[in-house]
Amino acid sequence: MAKKQLKVCMIGFGHAARALCRLLLDKAEEIYAEYDTEILVTAISGRSKGSVMNPSGIDLEELLCTYNLTGKLQITGTPSIKGMPSTVSETSTEMQIAKEASLKNDLDIGALGLIDHCEADVMIELSTLSIMDGQPAIRHIEKAFDRELHVITANKGPIAWDFQRLSALAQERGLVFLYETTVMDGTPIFNLVKETLHGCKVLSFKGILNSTTNFILTEMEKGSSFSEAVIEAQRRGFAEADPSMDVDGWDAAAKTAAIANVLLSANLRPTDIRRTGIEGITAEEIRAARADHKKIKLLCEGYMDQGHAVGLVHPVYFPDSALYSTIDATSSILSITTDLMGEISIIEKDPEIEQTAYGIYSDLLTLIKMTAISSVAHGEA
């Protein structure tokens, strides 16, 4: 019997996307053996890096090699599967997309045009997060649903800004919409509730969810000033050149909104979260806290108040003996309180970019399992 194929369109080609490509290369044989499926990346849009498309599957080994040398997305004409000539030449498709882009005068047409033409089964949204409106990721997802593509988003913007509407869109069209990696990388938090806590209702949650601020606070406990800690976070790659989205609590607020939307069935936006960042915390306050055997952590919280979901992000003092005081540097924790199982916490220790890639990979395997079940149910076995 012929193996099944899953054609993937990737929007974005940053660190996580490249780590995902490496993981897909490593795991190709295992997926083939275990899931009877070949995952083919057929289209990638990398904004300034260009776009590539090959309906027979892009040779990821070659692509990564070329990218490392040139910083550009480029593929040669030879399709990656031997004996199967490419049905669409990349050059003509790129020209077509470029033409549409100029016609529509839309800077974003690169990604949208690619989603329109790629004829993939799933779109993976990996574009740069715009925390203040969730765009252009939301438009990418709408376009993918329009073209009957399943969607996996690693970008938390759409979950933080527009989860209920996008979920309903997916459901209407019978498409799968997955987002495990948007909070705590590949650590299962949404799937923990959905797949393992059947019949449990989440009543509230709290967590330490922004690694940049947690790293900065840990560095300050070791004696650094706030600005020294920020510079060290930037040097280690945990903080952006402009660290304000993390430091002011916006990233934590987006995660809080995302979790509230999924686990509390809320319809919050990051701007609805009561938010205090760590920008006002001084080295002196940290020293005083340490002398008092306390730590300051940027806490995210969500709960129901008279039928309405409430989210907040604020610095909180924890005694050294508290569980939350042991979550240092880039580690993170989420605690959920449920009606039937009381309080459960899950901790991710010292994640690297590979753990982000794993989250997306895990969603891909979930998609393969879900579509296999649904095709059996529809008699396509």
Added chain:
Amino acid sequence: MAKKQLKVCMIGFGHAARALCRLLLDKAEEIYAEYDTEILVTAISGRSKGSVMNPSGIDLEELLCTYNLTGKLQITGTPSIKGMPSTVSETSTEMQIAKEASLKNDLDIGALGLIDHCEADVMIELSTLSIMDGQPAIRHIEKAFDRELHVITANKGPIAWDFQRLSALAQERGLVFLYETTVMDGTPIFNLVKETLHGCKVLSFKGILNSTTNFILTEMEKGSSFSEAVIEAQRRGFAEADPSMDVDGWDAAAKTAAIANVLLSANLRPTDIRRTGIEGITAEEIRAARADHKKIKLLCEGYMDQGHAVGLVHPVYFPDSALYSTIDATSSILSITTDLMGEISIIEKDPEIEQTAYGIYSDLLTLIKMTAISSVAHGEA
């Protein structure tokens, strides 16, 4: 369309079984609405408490009420579903079981006879744990598989002693075998790996998994002697009259074997675990540890060594700043190290008997979902 029925045979009627009955009463409507299924408990064996059977469904409200008054399992003749007369009278079935019991001269025939006659869909194994051989629970499960019943075990004995063989038996017969509640109550640990960490391989694990010893150590940190702490644990219901199975590390060893068998695909028995309990720990050692800002915890560990699974249970010193030092009293933690997701920890805080009942309930819902998928796949939709 007629709702589906799931007929349940319960072996054992201790605290967890009774909490499960209460939960099934509370959730009957919700299950009916969400899963299109009515869960009917049709047979219960309670060893010295007697056995009851009603193929139309035992009235659990009445049963619990009578049990609270008399300490015996008793039901009246009226079936719980109006308009459907009982096809087998309890009296005649009980007589038949009693007859077989005397013929076979087997003290255990009560439970085995009931499994033989109950014609249920699933057997829930809740009998008293025998940590030194996993019996009679293993025989109950074998009998259930023989009679084509799915099995949910809340009893860790069979998982700690005979997991691979029992799993293979279930698979051969196309039956479901679930055991989430055997370690850390309803906290998902086996399902965490099976349902949410697709494609991840568990390389090793560690945890604080025995609440009795953890409670005793926490009491000793507050100033109690070992024997005072044991008495307090007994008074609060955390320790047996003979506390040696907990204190000597046998319960922790059984959990370590169970986790190794499931998550490391091992074939260990509790007697294969390198085991040191807390019986030798003095109040003086605890005081010295506290003075040194350390805590002693009974740690369970499992890992692979040259292709072989190794399990150990031993007291370990942790600095106050360590995550494991914050897991006090009856709380528990499991950390797993995986190839793709690094280290993830999951924590259960202050569980009560309701969290054990939830674990079994969660397995029942998993069973309903799995059999629904399989009947769709077999065209029985």
